[in-house]
Amino acid sequence: RVTFKMDNGESEKKGDENAWCMACKLCNPRHWSHRFLFLLVTCFLSFGNYFVYDNPAALQDQFKTDMDINTSQFMLMYSLYSWPNVFLCFVGGFLMDRILGLRWGAIIFATLVTIGQCVSAVGAQTNSYALVLAGRFIFGLGGENLAVAQNTYAVSWFKGKELNMVFGLQLSFSRVGSTVNMNILKPIYDAFGGSGYKALGNALWIGALICVFSLLCALIAAWLDKRAARILQRDAGKTGEVIQVKDILLFPLSFWLLCIICVAYYVAVFPFIGLALTFYQQKWGLLQTQASTINSLVYVISAGASPVFGYIVDKTGRNLLWCIIGISFTLFSHMLLAYSFANPYIGVTIMGFSYSLVACALWPMVAYILPESQLGVLQYLEIYIFETFDVTGDLQLCFGHKVLVNLDEASTAYGFMQALQNLGLAIISMVAGMIVDDKGYLWLEVFFCAWLCLALLSSVLLFFMDASNDGVLNLSANQRNELTVYDDQIEEKQPLLLQKSGAEETLFYTPSTSHEIRLRYMSRLRIPLPKEQSIFNIVNMQAFRRSAGVGVLK
Numbered sequence: 378r379v380t381f382k383m384d385n386g387e388s389e390k391k392g393d394e395n396a397w398c399m400a401c402k403l404c405n406p407r408h409w410s411h412r413f414l415f416l417l418v419t420c421f422l423s424f425g426n427y428f429v430y431d432n433p434a435a436l437q438d439q440f441k442t443d444m445d446i447n448t449s450q451f452m453l454m455y456s457l458y459s460w461p462n463v464f465l466c467f468v469g470g471f472l473m474d475r476i477l478g479l480r481w482g483a484i485i486f487a488t489l490v491t492i493g494q495c496v497s498a499v500g501a502q503t504n505s506y507a508l509v510l511a512g513r514f515i516f517g518l519g520g521e522n523l524a525v526a527q528n529t530y531a532v533s534w535f536k537g538k539e540l541n542m543v544f545g546l547q548l549s550f551s552r553v554g555s556t557v558n559m560n561i562l563k564p565i566y567d568a569f570g571g572s573g574y575k576a577l578g579n580a581l582w583i584g585a586l587i588c589v590f591s592l593l594c595a596l597i598a599a600w601l602d603k604r605a606a607r608i609l610q611r612d613a614g615k616t617g618e619v620i621q622v623k624d625i626l627l628f629p630l631s632f633w634l635l636c637i638i639c640v641a642y643y644v645a646v647f648p649f650i651g652l653a654l655t656f657y658q659q660k661w662g663l664l665q666t667q668a669s670t671i672n673s674l675v676y677v678i679s680a681g682a683s684p685v686f687g688y689i690v691d692k693t694g695r696n697l698l699w700c701i702i703g704i705s706f707t708l709f710s711h712m713l714l715a716y717s718f719a720n721p722y723i724g725v726t727i728m729g730f731s732y733s734l735v736a737c738a739l740w741p742m743v744a745y746i747l748p749e750s751q752l753g754v755l756q757y758l759e760i761y762i763f764e765t766f767d768v769t770g771d772l773q774l775c776f777g778h779k780v781l782v783n784l785d786e787a788s789t790a791y792g793f794m795q796a797l798q799n800l801g802l803a804i805i806s807m808v809a810g811m812i813v814d815d816k817g818y819l820w821l822e823v824f825f826c827a828w829l830c831l832a833l834l835s836s837v838l839l840f841f842m843d844a845s846n847d848g849v850l851n852l853s854a855n856q857r858n859e860l861t862v863y864d865d866q867i868e869e870k871q872p873l874l875l876q877k878s879g880a881e882e883t884l885f886y887t888p889s890t891s892h893e894i895r896l897r898y899m900s901r902l903r904i905p906l907p908k909e910q911s912i913f914n915i916v917n918m919q920a921f922r923r924s925a926g927v928g929v930l931k
Contacts, residue, residue, distance in 0.1 A: 406605035412534060415605075416543060418598045419530050420550035422483065425591030426520045428554035429494045429584035430458065434672065435562040436577065437654045438665060443574045444506050448652070452810030455651050457510050458517035459803035463796055465522055473526060479533070480599035483526035487595040489519025491588040498585055502578025521795050523595075530598065532744060540741050542687035548736050552679040554587070559673030563665065625793060631850065632746050634839040636794050639739060640801035641832035642704060645711065645825040646732055647802060648809045650675060656818045657721055671721050678729030679736070686737040694854040696738045696745070697843060701836045703735035708829040715822030742850050743790055 402408040433440055433454050441451055473482035493516025500508025527547060535543045565583055570576040650672060657668035690699055710728040713719055805828075812821045843850045 406601075406608050411605075415530075415534060415598065415601050416546065418594050418601065419527055420547050421594040422487070422527050422530075422591060422598060423523055423547070423551045424554040424594070425487075425494075425584070425588035426490050426523055426554075427551040428558045428587045429490070429497075429516065429581075430520065431555050431558050431650065432497075432562060432581060432584055434651045434654060435559050435669060436566060436580065437652075439563075439566060439577055443572070443577050444501070444504065444509070446506060447810075448813045449807065449810035450506070452648070452651065452806045454510065454513045455648065455806040456803045457513045458520060459799040459806065461514060461517045462521040462799035463803060465518060465796075473522075473529065479526060479529055480602055483523065483530070483595045484592070484599055486519035486523040486526060487588075487592040490516055490523060491585065491592050493517070493519065494581065494585045494588050498578050498581035500578075501581050502575055504574040521799055525795055526595075528740070530602070534602075539691070540744060542684060542691050544687060544737060544740050546684050546687065548733070549680045549683040552676040552683070555676040556673050556680055558584070559669050559676065563669055628790065628793075629746060631839060631843060632743070632790065632794075634835050634842070635739070635742055635746070636797045637835045638700070638704075638832050638839070639794055639798050641828045641835065642707070642735060642739075643798055644801045644805040645707070645828045645832075646675075646728070648806050649711075649821075649825055651806070652809060652813060652818075652821070656821075659818070660718075661721055671725055674722065674725045675729040675732055678726065679733045682730055682733040683737055686734045690737050690741075692854055694852050694857055696742050697836065697840050697850040699738040700735055700742075701833070701840065703731045703733075703738065704829060704833045704836055706731040707735070708826060708833060711822055711826050711829060715819060715826070743794060745849050746790075 403410045403414060405411055433451065437451065440446065440454075441448070473479045477485065493512045493514070495512070496515055497509050497512030500506070500510075500512055528544075531540065531543045531547060562580055562583070566576055566580040569579040653672050654665070654668050657663050657671050658665065663671070686699075690696060693699075706727055710724045710731065713724040713727070714721060809821055809824070812824055840851065
């Protein structure tokens with residue numbers, strides 16, 4: 378083990394924890410190359426999940442013919458994947474935070490994905506539609522929770538400006554799995570005979586083997602994370618705390634609007650991909666191989682464009698603005714596919730780029746609303762902002778909105794957002810299948826356009842609401858970097874602040890001079906201040922807290 382003993386300002390290293398290995402930069406968790414290695418492993422963590430999720434879409438006609446089911450029954454396979462995650466994504470965040478731990482949670486959920494796919498393969502080989510549905514349900518128990526684990530790994534290993542690109546890379550690798558599925562599963566089905574439920578079951582076993590590969594990645598990621606935590610002396614995950622609904626009520630209104638955007642957007646993308654194969658064949662008279670190529674184009678573009686868009690969002694910021702742009706172009710692509718006979722490659726290409734942009738810009742905003750970087754100094758405190766003015770223009774204090782929540786709620790927030798997304802997907806998948814059976818694909822596209830309009834209206838509302846407050850969701854990259862520097866300086870002051878705030882004492886600092894009130898007002902208007910008076914200068918921490926009007930509650 379590596380330990381440090383402080384004696385007269387000097388540090389002494391004891392033990393020989395992989396001393397020879399620590400000389401290698403790739404094995405050193407403090408070096409960027411080791412973090413890149415960990416990122417590569419976690420990118421493949423959900424590769425198998427994404428490969429098998431769209432197995433039905435790649436073999437839509439074969440499932441319906443070989444198992445003698447209609448479109449509503451076909452979409453039930455997608456719905457049963459989503460239903461358990463309405464509850465388990467939320468609970469899964471708590472489990473990984475407080476009971477299982479992130480590492481064991483990722484391993485268990487990856488195991489459930491593998492078992493579920495094996496059960497579905499057995500069901501297809503025995504021509505048991507009920508067993509296929511049971512396998513999809515088991516698969517769903519682990520699928521979205523595994524995505525929560527992947528997101529939480531990303532947030533814990535990467536900070537600030539890296540986060541957008543990390544999310545983009547993870548999405549890219551996941552979508553490679555979806556793309557491979559769309560393009561190789563039909564040839565694999567043909568190689569096993571090209572007809573009948575036995576060929577269908579054999580094709581599904583290929584997906585089970587890929588899930589085993591992702592399970593191995595989960596084991597490797599857990600070992601790397603445990604090793605890094607030991608060497609870097611990071612805190613272990615907390616366990617055994619009671620689930621309380623009041624934690625959800627602490628999330629701000631902006632988080633709930635993000636949830637609406639997430640649900641309304643993704644229900645117009647994933648169910649469409651699940652049903653689009655027959656749509657392309659019927660409207661444009663394409664062969665199944667051609668329709669499969671077009672249907673996979675969203676994933677192909679996403680695999681390449683996600684890292685690029687992640688980098689662009691990193692460099693420019695303005696996450697919310699990029700999200701509005703992506704939703705608008707997705708709506709345009711659906712309208713193009715619905716109301717014109719233009720080459721379907723055009724509409725699907727636009728949808729692919731738009732989907733990549735929204736994914737890179739949307740999910741990191743959860744971390745900005747509930748930012749871990751702002752919780753370094755106040756990990757066990759709650760912060761309230763007092764920032765209203767009376768009609769005369771003089772500063773007055775009143776209770777404002779809560780802006781931070783406990784650090785342990787990071788996984789819970791992502792899990793809850795995934796849960797709401799799956800609730801929407803579970804319901805809309807069944808409704809979409811019924812619309813196709815009863816009304817056809819034109820009405821299905823009208824249905825999807827309505828959901829995208831809701832996502833667009835919600836994002837515009839969030840834009841104006843964010844602009845009227847602190848504007849954290851639409852900050853430029855430079856503005857966000859300045860806040861990161863400030864957060865780092867705050868973290869260095871943690872011991873001092875915690876000592877000054879007693880267990881039963883509530884401290885409120887208010888501007889006490891006209892000069893401090895003037896500086897406070899100028900900072901609210903984003904007027905540049907002299908360096909020695911900037912709010913990002915922490916030389917005089919007490920003066921800063923007075924001028925900012927911040928109250929700290931134990």
